[in-house]
Amino acid sequence: MNEDYINDLIEKSLDKTLTQTEKLELEHLCAQDSQVKKRLAEAKEVSLKINDEETPKFRAGFSNRVMRRIQNQKSVSFDELLAQFFPKIVAPAFAAVCLVMVSNMLMASPQADLVDALFALPDESSFSLILF
């Protein structure tokens, strides 16, 4: 007889979920094989012993201690915040500035200097004049 099948019958017997056929089969196996009978007795004994024992508990206030650790975990340092949000803020801001500059350049007159066009500066306050 397959070992797994015998083990399964023993488990079902403990759960009291054996069908009538399985029950007869297990009784037959126990009558035939003293090892199966011994295993069934051992299984019942261990289950009884475990059910007799008091269930262990955490000391009072377990959920408070867990929640405190979760709160501590949430209060991240400034460095972590910076690392987390820097890419999210800087990348879109840079893209927006580029977009504005390109649209300025497209709207500027063809004679305008490139730098003036990018910053939408009038000719008289030209960067080029100031700088060069």
Place this chain on the structure above:
Amino acid sequence: MQGYETFTDLELVERAKSGNDRAFAEIVDRYEGVVAATVFSMVGQNDAEEVGQIAMIKFYNALGNYKGEASLKTYITRIAINAALDHIRSKKRFLDRFRSLDDEIIEESASLSNQGEALEKSQIVQIALSKLKPEFRSVAVLRLVQGYSTNEVSEILGVANGTVLSRLSRARKILSSYIKEQ
């Protein structure tokens, strides 16, 4: 707590997912017994609190992964078992540098046995469980202490039902012989 006792598990999880920590605290209250039964049997009294807290924090951090396909009890038990197995592995790695885990288990059992007859009586099973290898212990804890069916144990641990049955049979034999010795 603002009437969360009447909420279903799924309602609590949904609230916790949207950042409601009181809802999560209610889940912790509701399932601390399940976690305690698992981790005490898996790692013993000394480390149970730490492993229990780690299990709950892991659950909090992975709340988004829970879609309600398994019961919350099963889901949290799985996290607790994995946290306990991780703890056993890392402790073993640490101890292996200095001595064998068997020495530790024997020492732990001996110290528990010396704490008086009353304690010994109430902890025979805990001591016996500590004698099992982690893969046998996890099966025994889920089936014998938590009362899961062998199919559920197989699902929680992600091993075949046949493996659960054979590990269980072997674990029972060891437990039975230890209990008889007492």
